[in-house]
Amino acid sequence: MVEDTPFTFQFLLEKGISKEVLDVLAYLTHDKESVSYNDYIENICNNVDAMLVKLSDLADNLDQGTLPTITEKDRERFIVYENARLKIMGKLASDYPEIFSKAF
Secondary structure: OHHHOOOOHHHHHHOOOOHHHHHHHHHHOOOOOOOOHHHHHHHHOOOHHHHHHHHHHHHHHOOHHHOOOOOHHHHHHHHHHHHHHHHHHHHHHHHOHHHHHHHO
16 A cells, blocks of 8 residues: 555654554555565455455455446456455454454
8 A cells, every 4th residue: 555655654653653553554565576466465364454454445446337348457357356355355254253254
């Protein structure tokens, strides 16, 4: 997430964003040059808050109603996002069943 903004973690900390929130943001920030998407999702699965935020992001990314037409590239992206969603949901279901049952 931070990679898509002009802000640094230090700037956010100086503006009063809590360390707890910044820790979750760190999980959600994808360094695309050095970390594969699969490894990024694996890392997110180490933090329950990051998993819940990413699931919301993926739901938005998978909303096909926002596109006037769906291209082959979109279809490929949807497969990647759906696989990520299933991985995170599986982790939530196995490691946090009480949260999973309330959220889904």
